[in-house]
Amino acid sequence: MAPSDTQPEPTVPTLEDVAKAASVSTATVSRCLNSPERVSEKTRTKVMEAVRKLGYAPNFGAQALAAKRTNTFGAIIPTMDNAIFARGLQAFQEELHRNGVTLLVASSSYDPQLEEDQIRALVARGADALLLIGHERTAQSYAFLEQRQIPCVVAWVYTPDAPRISVGFDNRQAMKSMAAEVIGLGHRRLGYISANRGDNDRARERFMGLCDAMREAGLEPSELHLRETPYSIADGAAAFADLMEDSPRPTAVLCGNDVLAAGALQQARKLGLSVPRDVSVTGFDDLDIAEIVTPPLTTVHVPHRDMGRLAAKALLDMRNGTPPQASIHLDATIRWRETLAAPPEN
Amino acid sequence: MAPSDTQPEPTVPTLEDVAKAASVSTATVSRCLNSPERVSEKTRTKVMEAVRKLGYAPNFGAQALAAKRTNTFGAIIPTMDNAIFARGLQAFQEELHRNGVTLLVASSSYDPQLEEDQIRALVARGADALLLIGHERTAQSYAFLEQRQIPCVVAWVYTPDAPRISVGFDNRQAMKSMAAEVIGLGHRRLGYISANRGDNDRARERFMGLCDAMREAGLEPSELHLRETPYSIADGAAAFADLMEDSPRPTAVLCGNDVLAAGALQQARKLGLSVPRDVSVTGFDDLDIAEIVTPPLTTVHVPHRDMGRLAAKALLDMRNGTPPQASIHLDATIRWRETLAAPPEN
DNA sequence: AGAAAATATGCAAGCGCTTACATTTCTCCC
DNA sequence: GGGAGAAATGTAAGCGCTTGCATATTTTCT
Numbered sequence: 120m121a122p123s124d125t126q127p128e129p130t131v132p133t134l135e136d137v138a139k140a141a142s143v144s145t146a147t148v149s150r151c152l153n154s155p156e157r158v159s160e161k162t163r164t165k166v167m168e169a170v171r172k173l174g175y176a177p178n179f180g181a182q183a184l185a186a187k188r189t190n191t192f193g194a195i196i197p198t199m200d201n202a203i204f205a206r207g208l209q210a211f212q213e214e215l216h217r218n219g220v221t222l223l224v225a226s227s228s229y230d231p232q233l234e235e236d237q238i239r240a241l242v243a244r245g246a247d248a249l250l251l252i253g254h255e256r257t258a259q260s261y262a263f264l265e266q267r268q269i270p271c272v273v274a275w276v277y278t279p280d281a282p283r284i285s286v287g288f289d290n291r292q293a294m295k296s297m298a299a300e301v302i303g304l305g306h307r308r309l310g311y312i313s314a315n316r317g318d319n320d321r322a323r324e325r326f327m328g329l330c331d332a333m334r335e336a337g338l339e340p341s342e343l344h345l346r347e348t349p350y351s352i353a354d355g356a357a358a359f360a361d362l363m364e365d366s367p368r369p370t371a372v373l374c375g376n377d378v379l380a381a382g383a384l385q386q387a388r389k390l391g392l393s394v395p396r397d398v399s400v401t402g403f404d405d406l407d408i409a410e411i412v413t414p415p416l417t418t419v420h421v422p423h424r425d426m427g428r429l430a431a432k433a434l435l436d437m438r439n440g441t442p443p444q445a446s447i448h449l450d451a452t453i454r455w456r457e458t459l460a461a462p463p464e465n
Numbered sequence: 466m467a468p469s470d471t472q473p474e475p476t477v478p479t480l481e482d483v484a485k486a487a488s489v490s491t492a493t494v495s496r497c498l499n500s501p502e503r504v505s506e507k508t509r510t511k512v513m514e515a516v517r518k519l520g521y522a523p524n525f526g527a528q529a530l531a532a533k534r535t536n537t538f539g540a541i542i543p544t545m546d547n548a549i550f551a552r553g554l555q556a557f558q559e560e561l562h563r564n565g566v567t568l569l570v571a572s573s574s575y576d577p578q579l580e581e582d583q584i585r586a587l588v589a590r591g592a593d594a595l596l597l598i599g600h601e602r603t604a605q606s607y608a609f610l611e612q613r614q615i616p617c618v619v620a621w622v623y624t625p626d627a628p629r630i631s632v633g634f635d636n637r638q639a640m641k642s643m644a645a646e647v648i649g650l651g652h653r654r655l656g657y658i659s660a661n662r663g664d665n666d667r668a669r670e671r672f673m674g675l676c677d678a679m680r681e682a683g684l685e686p687s688e689l690h691l692r693e694t695p696y697s698i699a700d701g702a703a704a705f706a707d708l709m710e711d712s713p714r715p716t717a718v719l720c721g722n723d724v725l726a727a728g729a730l731q732q733a734r735k736l737g738l739s740v741p742r743d744v745s746v747t748g749f750d751d752l753d754i755a756e757i758v759t760p761p762l763t764t765v766h767v768p769h770r771d772m773g774r775l776a777a778k779a780l781l782d783m784r785n786g787t788p789p790q791a792s793i794h795l796d797a798t799i800r801w802r803e804t805l806a807a808p809p810e811n
Numbered sequence: 812a813g814a815a816a817a818t819a820t821g822c823a824a825g826c827g828c829t830t831a832c833a834t835t836t837c838t839c840c841c
Numbered sequence: 842g843g844g845a846g847a848a849a850t851g852t853a854a855g856c857g858c859t860t861g862c863a864t865a866t867t868t869t870c871t
Contacts, residue, residue: 131613133827144851149829159849174612179589180529181827184856191590199570200555201753202548209546212572216579221586224545224570226558233562240567243525244537244590259520266520267477352753381757388759407547407698411727413734413759479857490821495859505819505867527857530826 132173140169152177183245190220192434193241194250197229197319201350201378202406204252207274210427211250218435220247229350231318235260242269248434250274254281255320270437274430275321279446286430288451290321293419294328294373297401297453301371302336304461306399309333310344310369312358312379325375325403344369348379355382356389363390363398370398370462377402377409377418384412384458395460405454414457422449478519486515498523529591536566538780539592541583543575543665547696547724548752550598553620556773557596564781566593577664581606588613594780596620599666600627616783620776621667625792632776634797636667639765640674640719643747643799647717648682650807652745655679656690656715658704658725671721671749690715694725701728702735709736709744716808717745723752723764730758730804741806751800760803768795 138145143162151158151166158166169175183189192215196204212222223241227234235257241249242263248270264271273285301309311329314322330340344365346358355378362372363386374380380402387394394400394414402409402418409416429447436444484491489508497504497512504512515521529535538561542550558568571587573580581603587595588609595610595617610617619631647655657675660668676686690711692704701724708718709732720726726748733740740746740760748755748764755762775793782790 134829135827145828146830146852147850150850153829157849162849176585176589178530178827179591180526180535181856182829183526184524184530184826184858185828185830187829187856189590191586198555199545199551199558201551205545205547205551209544209572212545213574221583221590222571223590225567226555228559237567239522240537243522243528244535244567244569245525263520263522352757378753381753385757407724407727408754408757411698411731411754412757480859481857491858492822492860493820496820499859503819508819524857526828527826528859530828530856531858531860533826533859 131178132175133178134175136173137166137169137175140173141166179245189245189247191223191244191246192220192248192250192431192438193223193225193238193244193246195225195227195234195237195241196252197227198350199224199226202408203376203378203404204275206406207423207427207430210424211431212427214428214431215435218431220435229315229318231255231257231260235263238263242267248272248438250430250434253320254278254283254285255318270434272430272433272437274426276324277446277448279448281446284433284444285446286433286449287426287447288421288449290324290451291328291331293421293451294325294403295332296328297403297419298329298332298373299336300453301373301399301401301459302332302338304371304399304459306369306371306462307338308342308344308367308369308371309338310362310365310372311346311375312355312362312372312383313345313347313375314350314379315347322375329373344372350376350378352378352382352385355379356386357382359383359386360390363392368398371401371459372398373401375403377404377406377416380416380418380458381408381412384414384416388413394458397463399460399462400458402458409454409456417456417459418454419451420454421451425449477524478521479524480521483512483515483519483521486519487512525591534593535591537569537590537592538566538594538596538777538784539569539571539584539587539590540596541571541573541580541587542598543573544696545570545572548754549722549724549750550621552752553769553773553776556770557777558773560774560777561781564777566781575661575664577601577603577606581609584609588615594618594784596776596780598622600624600629600631601664601666616780618776618779618783620772622670623792623794625794627792630779630790631792632779632795633772633793634767634795636670636797637674637677639767639797640671640749641678642674643749643765644675644678644719645682646799647719647745647747647805648678648684650717650745650805652715652717652808653684654688654690654713654715654717655684656708656711656718657692657721658701658708658718658729659691659693659721660696660725661693668721675719690718696722696724698724698728698731701725702732703728705729705732706736709738715744717747717805719747721749723748723750723755723762726762726764726804727754727758730760730762734759740804743809745806745808746804748804755800755802763802763805764800765797766800767797771795 134145138148225237252275275287277287277289278285316322333340348354348358383400402416405418405420409418480491484494571583598621621633623633623635624631662668679686694700694704748762751764751766755764
């Protein structure tokens with residue numbers, strides 16, 4: 120009953136409060152904040168003081184609603200749970216931050232449906248532009264992006280012909296060169312541990328690159344010892360163990376990425392196999408772990424940081440209305456370390 | 466002049482468009498989307514179809530403005546550039562997703578000022594609740610959180626006395642037990658490679674735990690061979706090399722985290738030092754790499770996934786108005802592998 | 812069958828901000 | 842000093858959505 124009954128709800132100050140405190144209209148306050156040059160020195164001082172005193176900060180929803188822009192970009196990566204996307208994303212975000220835009224990240228768990236949800240969520244939340252990984256996604260996702268005219272860039276792949284601009288490297292070509300090196304060393308029985316290729320065009324491209332190299336060398340792709348598996352060190356180890364049961368067994372095992380290769384290496388040791396004496400192993404990505412494993416992993420180096428940075432630049436340009444430029448190609452080169460050598464004599 | 470002059474601007478469908486298409490009111494559409502059980506089966510079908518056909522997605526700004534909640538939580542981690550926070554964050558996000566909330570991630574690069582900006586950005590963007598790492602941040606950050614009454618949880622630490630609830634483990638205690646084991650094995654000259662302790666309470670706590678253990682064993686903390694360094698494998702390697710110049714040199718090198726330890730191990734090999742015969746090394750975190758390095762790293766296992774999941778639950782509860790519960794304590798236990806043994810005879 | 816209760820839907824008032832346009836105030840010049 | 846034009850400020854109409862309340866419509870019960 121007492122008036123003090125109403126709890127002193129910690130009210131967030133609004134534009135109107137500021138206006139009242141400074142005895143001006145809300146329009147003036149808004150102008151002070153967004154285009155100060157259009158307001159007289161005196162008023163501005165008065166208003167800014169009120170802003171400070173009240174601890175005012177604009178309400179994003181209202182602002183977005185009225186102004187229709189947010190200075191926020193979104194990125195959707197398949198997973199945060201391993202290092203593959205981390206470095207590139209960090210570089211991406213650093214570049215954005217330098218340009219006053221905030222990055223929002225979501226992850227899709229390699230699930231196109233979930234990715235579609237995340238795209239919607241990010242766009243709904245006001246993302247002005249989007250970074251996506253690879254081309255594999257639902258038709259609805261594309262339709263939605265199309266309809267909203269959201270600037271977006273596809274990274275981790277380079278596909279000049281695709282309708283969307285990409286910033287990345289040629290997965291197929293890169294794996295092909297690696298395989299060519301392996302074959303050039305004399306290996307004939309090849310094993311391949313691939314990440315799941317469903318819903319993952321990078322994995323498919325890499326696989327195709329391997330097949331290309333085999334064919335060019337007169338090898339029959341169907342004779343490849345192939346294992347497809349999810350994405351963890353343990354999975355890589357299991358696949359490798361499995362591969363070593365084949366008879367005759369492969370003399371070289373290429374891996375779709377470094378995580379899988381790390382598992383393979385670990386398993387090789389467990390099996391008492393010496394790498395590369397008994398069997399060669401190669402990776403892809405050149406993550407930190409490639410240097411750490413024993414022996415250090417021969418792998419394909421991917422310029423993650425450049426990729427992130429350039430993707431950010433491309434997106435920034437697009438958002439600013441610069442005519443959409445072409446896809447950007449980066450080189451993925453072989454990083455020679457110690458897990459690849461000629462096959463055992465035998 | 467031709468009527469076709471007006472470009473067919475790609476208009477984003479609004480609630481009203483959907484309502485019109487389904488011949489119902491906007492209120493009904495809104496209800497269909499937000500509390501479907503309050504709408505009849507028949508209407509719902511009709512509305513959902515219109516939604517699909519038009520490719521409708523709610524305007525976040527408007528929604529946030531009207532509903533004053535967003536079903537979005539934010540997380541600010543020091544860096545995405547390595548695996549430390551990845552697994553916990555992934556689990557955090559999975560749990561949130563199960564509850565219909567979207568996660569927005571930002572990173573602060575271990576910079577309190579930048580973190581403050583990110584907090585503001587996330588809150589402005591409508592984050593209903595926040596996950597933060599550690600207690601170290603600017604007074605303004607706390608004041609802001611306070612004023613806005615944003616539910617928030619601090620993870621990666623457990624500090625029951627702190628004003629904010631935490632979900633994590635006791636860094637100090639965990640490092641203390643590890644150090645106690647090391648000392649128990651007979652080591653007397655200890656080396657420690659720490660992450661930078663400024664602005665990082667986890668690093669400070671771990672260091673203090675080590676000192677605690679030394680004192681309890683009658684060792685003088687000031688005699689610790691200490692190196693403080695940024696956060697990468699190369700930094701760990703450099704610090705280790707440096708440590709090995711000390712004379713007499715430490716017989717065991719504890720590391721503030723696994724990344725640093727991986728660098729140390731790598732450097733040990735380069736130096737021709739056998740671990741653990743010549744020198745013991747320990748890590749902290751039990752990241753994937755701990756199993757991968759050679760020899761496998763003895764380290765402190767941190768229950769990352771549980772931590773992420775429980776933090777999500779706590780935050781969800783708080784958001785839903787459940788009275789703020791107490792901090793949640795998780796155990797961080799030693800994971801014995803092969804890099805820790807008794808000191809060399811000598 | 813008729814009334815009460817339960818369920819489904821519509822109406823309309825905002826949420827806090829931006830901005831086109833209208834109005835007031837200042838400057839300056841003849 | 843008066844008036845034109847520029848500069849500063851105010852007015853008010855939305856932006857797209859949610860939600861309390863009022864109004865149908867259906868179900869249930871007697």
